[in-house]
Amino acid sequence: MTADRKAGRAPRVGLFGLLGSGNIGNDASMESVLSFLNTHHPDAVIDAMCMGPERLKSEYGITAIPLQWSRKYEQRAPRPVAIAAKMLSKGIDAFRTAAWVRGHDAVIVPGMGVMEASTPLWPWGVPYAMFLLSASGRAFRVKVALVSVGAGQINQPMTRSLFNWAAKLAFYRSYRDVSSRDAMRDRGIDTSADPVYPDLVFGIPTPDCPPGDPATVGVGVMSYYGTNDDRKLADELHAAYLRNTEDFIRWLLDNGRKVRIFSGDACDESAVLQILDDVRASRPDLGPDQLAAESVSTFAELTAAMMPVGSVVATRYHNVMCALKLGKPVISTGYAQKNIALMTDMGLAGFCQSAGALDIDLLIEQFTKLEAEATQLRSMIAGHNDDNARRLDEQFARLSATLFPGLARPLATGRPALSPRTPGCRRRAGHRAGARRIAW
Numbered sequence: 001m002t003a004d005r006k007a008g009r010a011p012r013v014g015l016f017g018l019l020g021s022g023n024i025g026n027d028a029s030m031e032s033v034l035s036f037l038n039t040h041h042p043d044a045v046i047d048a049m050c051m052g053p054e055r056l057k058s059e060y061g062i063t064a065i066p067l068q069w070s071r072k073y074e075q076r077a078p079r080p081v082a083i084a085a086k087m088l089s090k091g092i093d094a095f096r097t098a099a100w101v102r103g104h105d106a107v108i109v110p111g112m113g114v115m116e117a118s119t120p121l122w123p124w125g126v127p128y129a130m131f132l133l134s135a136s137g138r139a140f141r142v143k144v145a146l147v148s149v150g151a152g153q154i155n156q157p158m159t160r161s162l163f164n165w166a167a168k169l170a171f172y173r174s175y176r177d178v179s180s181r182d183a184m185r186d187r188g189i190d191t192s193a194d195p196v197y198p199d200l201v202f203g204i205p206t207p208d209c210p211p212g213d214p215a216t217v218g219v220g221v222m223s224y225y226g227t228n229d230d231r232k233l234a235d236e237l238h239a240a241y242l243r244n245t246e247d248f249i250r251w252l253l254d255n256g257r258k259v260r261i262f263s264g265d266a267c268d269e270s271a272v273l274q275i276l277d278d279v280r281a282s283r284p285d286l287g288p289d290q291l292a293a294e295s296v297s298t299f300a301e302l303t304a305a306m307m308p309v310g311s312v313v314a315t316r317y318h319n320v321m322c323a324l325k326l327g328k329p330v331i332s333t334g335y336a337q338k339n340i341a342l343m344t345d346m347g348l349a350g351f352c353q354s355a356g357a358l359d360i361d362l363l364i365e366q367f368t369k370l371e372a373e374a375t376q377l378r379s380m381i382a383g384h385n386d387d388n389a390r391r392l393d394e395q396f397a398r399l400s401a402t403l404f405p406g407l408a409r410p411l412a413t414g415r416p417a418l419s420p421r422t423p424g425c426r427r428r429a430g431h432r433a434g435a436r437r438i439a440w
Helices: 024-040 053-060 079-102 126-140 157-169 178-186 231-254 266-282 299-306 317-325 337-345 360-372 374-403
Strands: 012-017 045-050 063-066 106-110 143-149 172-175 213-221 258-263 291-295 309-314 330-334 352-354 436-438
Touching (some): 024 106, 024 299, 024 317, 053 063, 079 126, 106 126, 126 143, 126 157, 172 178, 172 374, 213 317, 231 258, 258 266, 299 317, 309 360, 317 330, 317 337, 317 374, 330 337, 330 360, 337 352, 360 374
Parallel strands (some): 012 106, 106 143, 213 258, 309 330, 330 352
Antiparallel strands (some): 291 436
8 A cells, every 4th residue: 555545545546448439338337336436435536548538528527538549540530541540559559558557546447348359359459458458557556457347268369368468467357257257267367266246237226117018029239240250251140130130020010019129339220220121111001109219328228218118139238238137028139158148147048049140930939938927037037136236245345445455435235326416427418318219
């Protein structure tokens, strides 16, 4: 502990990762950590190094800088200049990251699948940034904590090596499921002291939610192009996924259900619009009460959009997560092992499929069973939610003792909601929690 800390200086805490960039699940994980810090370390000085610094400033009131120096040039500069800036950025970012890390007592990577490659990923992007973070933390004795992160097998040697070194050099590691810890062990990391806790999103307060309309089904859509190993098949996988999703939505509509389509991230909007266009073209008599889409940009908006539905079929991990937090019976048409791990932990292993190989007949069979067992499933999910919230409280207590020894406060009874007045939880003027419906 430094002399300043002994004198009572407020802890300086950095948040690091793909935050503020349009990924609803990543920002929800960050909100869970912010709630922990604001409740148990309200004097902490918080800032961030992330992909969307402007959003963190406007939405949460957090001072933030870009994760990569070249980002400000990539969108507006001519292609040759953008490529040169990206190459130059790798050297500049090493110094930028080191300087930023050095100004903190601890840096937290709040959840996210930061140790996996379930979507296309280049080694000199996020893997390199993670390596720089942990190496800088080790060099300047700053505690880097990878909290409830996701991990998976990675076949690309450079990507795997950078992520592995990031994990080895971190001060604290925990995983959001057993399969993530097993994957890191198989990749050669000593995980014997690494705990497993639930996904951080389980720590976000959830409003009381009625069962919803049993005739209304939420369908979570993703711009799915396969994994990091599927680059050559990306377009083929994307087309097949859209076609299968459309076929299932038509079956739902033809069998008396109403459908509400949810986007996952900003990049999913094009997939949502294509599905709407194709289904509308084949069913021109449908009214807006039978088929509509909800455009969401935050976990709170996603929560509000999902509350009226009776059940959910979704691909995005955090869409599945949101449905589970609301106690909705859900089928995961997932794109990675993390979807299966989450559903298995919640007692729903029999309601999973792969986005890359959807079997519509099986999906219809699973959905029929989901509806028939809805009451029992809601009760089971509620029990798991309570247990996950309790286990996250245990992790937050452990984080306090590990990252801020001598400053930990007793855990409060109950979990306070994020407040717009709380530093780090501010929302911009005019922001509303409801989702935006795509009109027809």
